[in-house]
Amino acid sequence: xxxxxxxxxxxxxxxxxxxxxxxxxxxxxxxxxxxxxxxxxxxxxxxxxxxxxxxxxxxxxxxxxxxxxxxxxxxxxxxxxxxxxxxxxxxxxxxxxxxxxxxxxxxxxxxxxx
Amino acid sequence: xxxxxxxxxxxxxxxxxxxxxxxxxxxxxxxxxxxxxxxxxxxxxxxxxxxxxxxxxxxxxxxxxxxxxxxxxxxxxxxxxxxxxxxxxxxxxxxxxxxxxxxxxxxxxxxxxxxx
Numbered sequence: 001x002x003x004x005x006x007x008x009x010x011x012x013x014x015x016x017x018x019x020x021x022x023x024x025x026x027x028x029x030x031x032x033x034x035x036x037x038x039x040x041x042x043x044x045x046x047x048x049x050x051x052x053x054x055x056x057x058x059x060x061x062x063x064x065x066x067x068x069x070x071x072x073x074x075x076x077x078x079x080x081x082x083x084x085x086x087x088x089x090x091x092x093x094x095x096x097x098x099x100x101x102x103x104x105x106x107x108x109x110x111x112x113x114x
Numbered sequence: 115x116x117x118x119x120x121x122x123x124x125x126x127x128x129x130x131x132x133x134x135x136x137x138x139x140x141x142x143x144x145x146x147x148x149x150x151x152x153x154x155x156x157x158x159x160x161x162x163x164x165x166x167x168x169x170x171x172x173x174x175x176x177x178x179x180x181x182x183x184x185x186x187x188x189x190x191x192x193x194x195x196x197x198x199x200x201x202x203x204x205x206x207x208x209x210x211x212x213x214x215x216x217x218x219x220x221x222x223x224x225x226x227x228x229x230x
Contacts, residue, residue, distance in 0.1 A: 091156050
């Protein structure tokens with residue numbers, strides 16, 4: 001069974017600064033997908049960024065980028081130029097190549113301070 | 115595109131009662147998923163449908179839980195004889211099969227169940 005571990009329950013950052021959220025996972029599959037989802041307070045979960053395991057290039061989406069280290073089974077999220085609207089719970093998630101369900105970590109609560 | 119819609123948003127019930135939640139996926143999305151999220155935890159997979167077929171169920175889905183997706187459109191999740199341990203946020207997500215869809219699941223706002 002796959003497991004996803006987020007070792008930072010809470011983090012804070014000053015507005016306009018950069019923060020990195022950590023995620024490690026365990027799997028025996030060679031083909032899989034990794035995701036970061038954002039869940040603002042009392043609002044629905046939205047996709048931040050997605051990475052396909054067979055791609056060596058790290059995914060980027062505007063201020064969000066990942067550091068995907070396949071051998072180390074690590075998938076960290078970097079948020080640059082943090083904004084107040086980035087305050088949310090961030091979940092790392094795994095999806096196997098032949099399976100459509102998401103396995104989530106416990107989440108990291110990120111607070112962006114003005 | 116109106117997104118994934120879940121109703122009701124909140125449900126308070128007494129232990130032993132039955133409850134039913136509804137999920138309307140994004141139109142034309144052929145896959146639909148149910149997850150449960152308890153306080154301080156990430157969502158946990160319950161079950162998923164491809165069109166009207168229920169293809170996988172988690173061990174978390176006891177025999178008191180049943181999910182349907184008639185005609186491959188909306189889905190319902192019913193919990194019979196609710197227990198206090200059923201209190202959680204129930205999330206629905208949908209996705210579209212195909213390479214361009216990139217396996218992205220879109221989530222609804224959830225139904226928060228409180229069992230007294």
